[in-house]
Amino acid sequence: MAEGGTGGPGRAAGTTRHLPVRTPYALAAADLRARLVPLGPDTPWLGTDPHGAQAVAETGAHSLIVVPLTLRGAVLGLVSLYRCGASEPFDEDDVSLAVTAATRASLAIDNARRYEREHVIASTVQRRLLPQAERQQAAVDTAHVLLPGRDSGCWFDTIALSGARTALVVGGVAGEGLQSAIAMGQLRTVIQALAGLDLEPEEVLARLKDTADRLADERASLPPADGLHGEPLSAGCVYGVYDPFTRTCTVARAGHPAPLIVGPDGRAVPLEVPEGPGLFSADSALFAPAVVTLEEGSLLAFCTAELLSGDRAPERITRALARPGRSLQQLGDDIVYALPDDTRAAGAALLLARTGTVSDHLVATWDLADEATTPATARVLVRDRLQGWGLDEDTVDATELIVSELVTNAVRYGTPPLRLRLLLDSTLTCEVHDGSTAAPHLRHARTVDEGGRGLFIVSRLASHWGARHGPDGKVLWTEQELPDDPAASAASAAPAG
Structure with missing residues (x-):
């Protein structure tokens, strides 16, 4: 049983211990009622708890309130409050105040447990919906880093296309919890299907946004009592296609940062990609692609927005990519090591690609x-x-x-x-x-x-x-x-x- 408060005289806070029978602690946990207990050398139940008796004697504790932490008939723990020395003993008003505080604490603990459980489920769903291993492509090497955090809507993908081309995708659905992970899985499935149609990147994103709009309409049509009815959807995606025969990468983006590129000489390669509307936005502007010709061995970094937040974030990432003699996985780890702590808490996705050619x-x-x-x-x-x-x-x-x-x-x-x-x-x-x-x-x-x-x-x-x-x-x-x-x-x- 976990005890809150001081953990009892002489006990470390937060300790877990067995409750001796025939004590106020065991009785409070059994009948879910708070107890006001005077303490003294002749208190009979202290004989069943020698460690507690010694602590009471050493600290001079003379008054005890034991309050069970309960919710929906279940015991979450106990709060034990002591007064020692010359302080006034507890009275019934103190008991009422302790019960009120314990009730609020129980709700907070339950909410924290629920949040943690949903976060674990959402993170598990997110991982299961993403590629389980790096996919070998004809003329490009890839590696990824997925940072777990509050945001469970991040995704990445590498998709083999006809003609030895490779589609590189990173996106994210804003928000926390299971619904964000589900929306992410829907968008990822759609973009995989669209990629198989050999469409240009801007056409893929235009059709993806059409699907996103339908998903938003479905959510808006839910009954007002449904918790998702008034919850807005927001998502972004960047989609690039690398062609090893022309050594070009064609990129389009929807409310998402453009990729960063570093040439084999370690210098940043400029790429200005017109920003298209977000996937669930009301904006109906057209998507426009950008095309860049790359030297063999160039590095591309497709990042979620969280990785590019903060001062000089793009420069920090390009410096990490310029380090020679590093594998893609090592470069990805280097980028993560240099991130601010708050970025890691939010969660993010990073997809790295090194371009090649076909023999x-x-x-x-x-x-x-x-x-x-x-x-x-x-x-x-x-x-x-x-x-x-x-x-x-x-x-x-x-x-x-x-x-x-x-x-x-x-x-x-x-x-x-x-x-x-x-x-x-x-x-x-x-x-x-x-x-x-x-x-x-x-x-x-x-x-x-x-x-x-x-x-x-x-x-x-x-x-x-x-x-x-x-x-x-x-x-x-x-x-x-x-x-x-x-x-x-x-x-x-x-x-x-």
Whole structure:
């Protein structure tokens, strides 16, 4: 049983001890009633508590109030109040005051327990909704730091996109508790789905804000008696896409700080990203991207706003990133070590990325003629390249058929220039570019139809497929799962130099 107050004469405050039976402490805990007890050498129950009897004698305690800390019929603890020496003994007014104070203390303790329980649940939900391990990307290394704190709505993500590109995401839902963590999980799920559509960063955030607006409308339509009805929602997000072939990073942000960038020489790289409206704000302004070309080995730091608060916070982070010879995880730890204490209490998320490129030995690119014989030429080129990479015959045959269908589609319905690219990583990616912006669609051909099955065949042979559009046309791409890690074998077999 925990005792409040002085912990009893001669006892340290906050100690936990066993309550001897047939004492005022045990009786108060049993019947939940306060007691006013005179103390003296002849007090009979002190014989069952030798340590207490010795302390009473040494301190000269002569009056005791024992008040149980109770709430909803449960005992949370005891408050023991003593008067010693020449002081006046307690009276019934003192008992009433002690009971009132104990009642308030019980409510405060219960509220603290409830808050701690909800905080633990919210933090657990937050961790379960976030990536459980670093995801290996084709041309970028990443590491993250998640600081637990009051804010349980922070999130980060790295998402593999077609063409060896990587989406880097950090965001946060303002507020504390389980509801913030739930809203965070909803937004993270939506942004993962949007990323798979190969949209530009500003389009991803625009559609994410549409979803956020619907979530806000749902909350506003709750009954007035619901605690969430009048609770506002506020969130921000920054979304960047790194392309290792162009070495560019395209970034858009919604009510969130822009990333910080440090080049391989340790110098800060300026990046001015127009600030878009927050995800749950009434502002309907458009999102605008910023594009920066990066050298190989550049470092990007995507931070929640808490990490950038305080004097010269960006300079502090860029200095930490400029330290040579440090791994990404070590750099992230260095940034945390330098944070003000109040930042750590609030909670924050940090995502670090080091840019790279795709090895020339793992990429093959050809410019194709806009001719009827081009599909056959493409099949020969693909077979030769895949055999050079040491892929199995089943994969070669399937890829040959996929490329034939994609190139045929580009020749028939697209416009020049035509380009074919193969990328070998943990998966095999095929890309066919043409100058048309017309979007392809999967058809289900009838039995008597002589054509219209190209994309259907592609969808059956590939694990994933899609189309992404740009200012100079579109790219049809496919991904095939590979049984082993052929990229390592192909790289080791490539000629040196």
